[in-house]
Amino acid sequence: MSDADVELPESIELAWGLRERPGKGPRRSLTMRQVVAAGIRVAEANGLAAVSMSRVAGELGVATMSLYRYVSAKSDLLDLMADAAYGDPPAPRGPDEGWRPALARWALANMTAIHRHPWIRQIPISGPPLGPNQVRWMEQGLAALRGTGLRGIERLSTIMLVSGYARNWATLTADLDEAAAREQIDPDDAGMRYWHQLALLTRHGAYPAIRELLAEDAEGQQDEVFDTEWQFGLDRILDGVEVLIQGRTATA
Structure with a gap:
């Protein structure tokens, strides 16, 4: 398959900088990075459920339909948000690291x-x-x-x-x-509460392996x-x- 036969989603081309703007139609007023960053801000502040095309458009101060010039669907936006949020991988430490x-x-x-x-x-x-x-x-x-x-x-x-x-x-x-x-409650307190609850529930009955575990770890x-x-x-x-x-x- 030649390069000419390979199709990339427009949002991926924009994310990689392979396409700046369409050949036809009005010039884009935003960058893909700005659109993705706005989606991340909404997710960080209010959770992923709050992310919608209209909410992100409001964050940017543009009409909702204008976002579809960058991403064809909300799912594309979410994928790009996750990619951006991951950031760069850890830097290599050289060939001697193993x-x-x-x-x-x-x-x-x-x-x-x-x-x-x-x-x-x-x-x-x-x-x-x-x-x-x-x-x-x-x-x-x-x-x-x-x-x-x-x-x-x-x-x-x-x-x-x-x-x-x-x-x-x-x-x-x-x-x-x-x-x-x-x-x-504190996550550590929740963990300790779980062990106490488990000990109470399995004190009697066919749970010898759990009781053995709890006995070994009785000192916290x-x-x-x-x-x-x-x-x-x-x-x-x-x-x-x-x-x-x-x-x-x-x-x-």
Whole structure:
């Protein structure tokens, strides 16, 4: 397929700077960056549910229909907002860092980006990465695995696995934080309350494994365990990748 046969959504062309304005019609009075930034301001202030074409247009002081010269649908705007909110991936630290610490930093930055803008997790993933920042994150993740001996599809599958873990963890913890905020309690207090509730409910009956867990952590270690669960899960994923890489190296 030649470049002439490849079609890009207009919003993606604008985001990449491949199209400044249409050949016909009135000149655009805004930039794509301004439109996306306005959407982000609404989401940050009032949540993703508040984002609409009319609300964003009001934020910019323009007519609603004028926004459709930049994005053909609200879903396109949301995708571009998420891409912009993620920002740049973490800067590489040089070839001596090693694939594992590089990918671990990449995963942590991925999770942190969602925590910084928790509304991102409410935007459905509509397709493979095409936004400028998304593609830069993809490049950085793949670059971390360069020279490991993994095939291309394996490198791609690895960063999909790691980013999926980061998104799931960020979603879980953000949901818990929001639930605690609705009840006007500290997230740490909510965690301790859960363990006490679980102990009460499972004191009798067929729950020996849970009682064993609670007995081992009777001195308040549950919070410490919860805080380290992110690293525990990530390490187990990277352990599996390392076994695969070692197998490739042995074969080579």
